[in-house]
Amino acid sequence: MKLWYLAVKDLRLLLRDRMGAFFVIGFPVLLGLFFGVIFRGPAAGGGSSAKIDIVVVDQDATPQSQRLFAELQNNGSLRVDTADAEQARRSVRRGERAGMIVIPAGFGAAAGLPWEPQPEIQIGVDPSKGAEGAMLEGMLMQAVATLVGERFQNPKEFLSSLDRAQQSLASADDVSPATRLLVATFLQQVQRVIQAADELQTSRDGQEHRQHFQLNLANIRKIDIIDDAAPSSLAGQLQKVRSPWDISFPQAMMWGIMGCVAGFSMSIARERSRGTLLRLRAAPLSKSQILIGKALACFLACLLVMFMMTVLGVALGMHPLSFAKLAAAGLATSFCFVGIMMTMAVLGKTEESVAGTGWAANIVMAMFGGGMVPVMFMPGFVQTLSRFSPIYWSIRGIEGAIWRDFSWSELLPAVAVLVLIGLMGTGVGAFVLHRHRD
Amino acid sequence: MLVLDRIAKRYGPVTAVRNVTLQVRRGECLGLLGPNGAGKSTTIGMMVGWIKPDSGTVLLDGSPPDRTETRRLLGVAPQALSLYEELTARENLRFFGQLYDLRGEPLRERMAWCLKLAGLEDRADDRVQTYSGGMKRRLNIAVALIHQPKLLLLDEPTVGVDPQSRNHIFDWIEQLQSQGMTIVYTTHYMEEAQRLCDRVAIIDHGELLAIDPVPELLARHGGLSVIVGQIEHVPADMDLPGAVTDAGWRLEAAEPFESLTQLTHRGVRFRSVQIAGPDLETVFLKLTGRGLRD
Numbered sequence: 001m002k003l004w005y006l007a008v009k010d011l012r013l014l015l016r017d018r019m020g021a022f023f024v025i026g027f028p029v030l031l032g033l034f035f036g037v038i039f040r041g042p043a044a045g046g047g048s049s050a051k052i053d054i055v056v057v058d059q060d061a062t063p064q065s066q067r068l069f070a071e072l073q074n075n076g077s078l079r080v081d082t083a084d085a086e087q088a089r090r091s092v093r094r095g096e097r098a099g100m101i102v103i104p105a106g107f108g109a110a111a112g113l114p115w116e117p118q119p120e121i122q123i124g125v126d127p128s129k130g131a132e133g134a135m136l137e138g139m140l141m142q143a144v145a146t147l148v149g150e151r152f153q154n155p156k157e158f159l160s161s162l163d164r165a166q167q168s169l170a171s172a173d174d175v176s177p178a179t180r181l182l183v184a185t186f187l188q189q190v191q192r193v194i195q196a197a198d199e200l201q202t203s204r205d206g207q208e209h210r211q212h213f214q215l216n217l218a219n220i221r222k223i224d225i226i227d228d229a230a231p232s233s234l235a236g237q238l239q240k241v242r243s244p245w246d247i248s249f250p251q252a253m254m255w256g257i258m259g260c261v262a263g264f265s266m267s268i269a270r271e272r273s274r275g276t277l278l279r280l281r282a283a284p285l286s287k288s289q290i291l292i293g294k295a296l297a298c299f300l301a302c303l304l305v306m307f308m309m310t311v312l313g314v315a316l317g318m319h320p321l322s323f324a325k326l327a328a329a330g331l332a333t334s335f336c337f338v339g340i341m342m343t344m345a346v347l348g349k350t351e352e353s354v355a356g357t358g359w360a361a362n363i364v365m366a367m368f369g370g371g372m373v374p375v376m377f378m379p380g381f382v383q384t385l386s387r388f389s390p391i392y393w394s395i396r397g398i399e400g401a402i403w404r405d406f407s408w409s410e411l412l413p414a415v416a417v418l419v420l421i422g423l424m425g426t427g428v429g430a431f432v433l434h435r436h437r438d
Numbered sequence: 439m440l441v442l443d444r445i446a447k448r449y450g451p452v453t454a455v456r457n458v459t460l461q462v463r464r465g466e467c468l469g470l471l472g473p474n475g476a477g478k479s480t481t482i483g484m485m486v487g488w489i490k491p492d493s494g495t496v497l498l499d500g501s502p503p504d505r506t507e508t509r510r511l512l513g514v515a516p517q518a519l520s521l522y523e524e525l526t527a528r529e530n531l532r533f534f535g536q537l538y539d540l541r542g543e544p545l546r547e548r549m550a551w552c553l554k555l556a557g558l559e560d561r562a563d564d565r566v567q568t569y570s571g572g573m574k575r576r577l578n579i580a581v582a583l584i585h586q587p588k589l590l591l592l593d594e595p596t597v598g599v600d601p602q603s604r605n606h607i608f609d610w611i612e613q614l615q616s617q618g619m620t621i622v623y624t625t626h627y628m629e630e631a632q633r634l635c636d637r638v639a640i641i642d643h644g645e646l647l648a649i650d651p652v653p654e655l656l657a658r659h660g661g662l663s664v665i666v667g668q669i670e671h672v673p674a675d676m677d678l679p680g681a682v683t684d685a686g687w688r689l690e691a692a693e694p695f696e697s698l699t700q701l702t703h704r705g706v707r708f709r710s711v712q713i714a715g716p717d718l719e720t721v722f723l724k725l726t727g728r729g730l731r732d
Contacts, residue, residue, distance in 0.1 A: 001536075002536070002537055005533060005536040005537065006537075009522070009525075009533050012524075012525065012529070013522060013524050013525070016524035016525070016565075017524060274518070274519075274520065274521075274522075274523070275516045275517075275518035275519060275520035276520045276521065276522060278488060278514070278516045278518075278520055279514065279516060279520040279534065279581070279582075280537075281486075281487075281488055282486050282487075282488070282509060282512060282514040283509060283534065283537040283538065284506040284507070284509045284510055284537065284538065284539075285506075285537060286506070
């Protein structure tokens with residue numbers, strides 16, 4: 001019960017200290033929101049504000065080019081406007097649009113017909129938005145493929161294209177007789193197949209009942225490539241992120257927990273400088289009880305931060321895949337940082353020295369562990385270094401529960417490392433406190 | 439009640455306390471008098487169990503003070519204000535009371551008693567950081583009393599306190615004494631020791647130089663009283679004892695009133711006379727060769 005009173009007293013002191021309370025509660029919320037807004041885009045999962053702004057220049061003005069425009073508009077990741085070529089170029093140069101697409105004249109006549117020379121579709125991208133450019137290229141290919149597929153599903157249009165191709169072949173002077181014969185035979189065979197298939201669409205009882213033509217020369221369908229991408233690759237990881245808050249809130253939780261560590265690690269030095277440690281030591285308490293009371297307060301504060309950030313994150317759109325695993329990661333993280341707090345608490349004798357050491361250690365841990373920039377965005381060697389930071393294991397565990405879809409066995413290494421660090425920190429803290437000269 | 443038997447404590451080359459032996463009797467107020475750095479606070483630290491002596495033993499009611507149950511007998515008001523300034527007086531009292539296993543009604547009663555004693559009933563729910571120095575000092579002592587200790591250790595309780603609060607604290611201590619509480623009171627103000635303490639232990643350089651009731655200390659180490667005055671008339675045939683200077687007449691005497699009576703009978707007339715008896719300052723000066731505030 002005394003441990004509880006000690007912990008409640010420390011929590012009360014923390015909340016009464018406006019600056020301390022800000023670093024534990026306010027700062028992580030602000031960080032979570034700030035980074036969440038920054039991470040919108042590649043990790044947005046299709047939110048309206050995460051769309052890539054592009055402008056389309058339609059120099060063809062055929063039903064096919066309009067169909068391509070409509071297809072791009074239907075892409076949930078794009079916000080599409082039209083403009084003339086000069087306006088489009090200017091808006092991209094000014095950074096108002098991420099990119100531009102020019103549909104050239106002749107596109108409608110040739111798109112999807114391999115025997116026709118293909119006019120060049122141009123893509124211009126803001127150089128500072130390379131990732132969006134790559135995504136735009138993929139989306140354009142997808143739209144063109146859909147358009148081609150649709151063209152093949154319309155027999156009349158396809159037969160008309162074949163007629164045009166045969167006429168063109170007949171009038172071509174630069175084609176050798178052998179090639180002309182080969183291509184003409186091929187086109188005639190295709191024409192027969194298309195006509196036969198079209199006739200088959202009449203029902204057996206003589207009623208005209210046109211059904212969809214299912215030639216499917218190019219059967220394009222969307223597939224879930226999450227399992228196909230290497231899970232450790234940036235793309236593979238980003239594909240699993242469903243909301244920017246999935247990334248920003250684990251980071252923000254860590255800053256709240258670091259605030260707890262900084263606040264509570266100073267509290268022993270503060271008790272010493274204010275003389276209250278003497279009074280505590282005059283009470284029927286052991287040194288270990290005093291330290292455990294601090295640890296309990298820090299542990300509860302860390303859990304409170306995680307709970308608060310989870311509630312806020314869920315309210316904003318973060319949907320943890322497993323609350324049970326998130327709780328396990330949260331408990332392990334809290335225990336780990338209680339150990340770190342206990343070590344920091346006894347390293348310095350004055351509030352200033354503990355505060356300086358504590359925040360310096362926090363910054364280094366955060367820098368390498370993914371507390372500032374997510375580890376997946378770091379260079380390879382820094383990613384290797386990050387494994388030495390408890391922040392890395394904490395974020396890994398929390399992300400494992402929120403969006404990485406870890407199994408229990410995948411979560412276990414992170415939890416084990418965190419518990420181990422917590423035990424070591426607690427041991428060092430208790431040992432040094434007992435050895436402190438009176 | 440409290441026995442210190444040849445306790446010693448060194449910090450590197452510095453000897454903070456050197457073989458101090460003393461006993462604190464139940465119900466008495468023992469003063470530890472000495473200048474800053476004399477070893478008073480280290481001695482208090484060993485009495486409480488904060489500091490482990492290098493040698494010697496400390497026993498409180500027969501047990502070492504670092505035992506949990508023994509600590510329940512002790513109330514300590516450290517020299518530094520030992521309060522949580524972000525908490526209110528009531529919260530401070532409740533927290534420390536809870537550490538001594540006080541709960542419910544008994545805790546509420548003790549809190550009310552302490553607040554009344556400290557004169558803080560009206561400010562009980564204000565944060566300590568808004569208090570004056572005197573109020574904080576009073577609360578610092580009140581917190582030490584929350585669990586009704588048998589032995590109260592007050593380490594320089596009047597440092598930095600205004601005269602009004604100082605008198606308030608003196609009244610308290612006398613009240614607690616009259617209730618039979620045992621008190622150990624460290625100070626470097628001889629007036630406080632002289633007013634409050636049944637016995638005074640004089641400490642310097644970590645050594646216990648003397649321990650006795652104040653009158654005995656004065657009698658044994660205080661020397662003679664000093665009479666200072668302005669002479670109006672001395673009979674012509676009389677050889678006036680003492681020394682006459684521009685500032686007046688000065689005479690040291692064991693029995694100053696008797697000496698003055700004899701001189702008056704022999705025809706000496708005085709314009710003014712002052713008698714200064716020996717005090718603890720004199721005692722300290724005689725025992726250490728330096729003043730308390732040197």
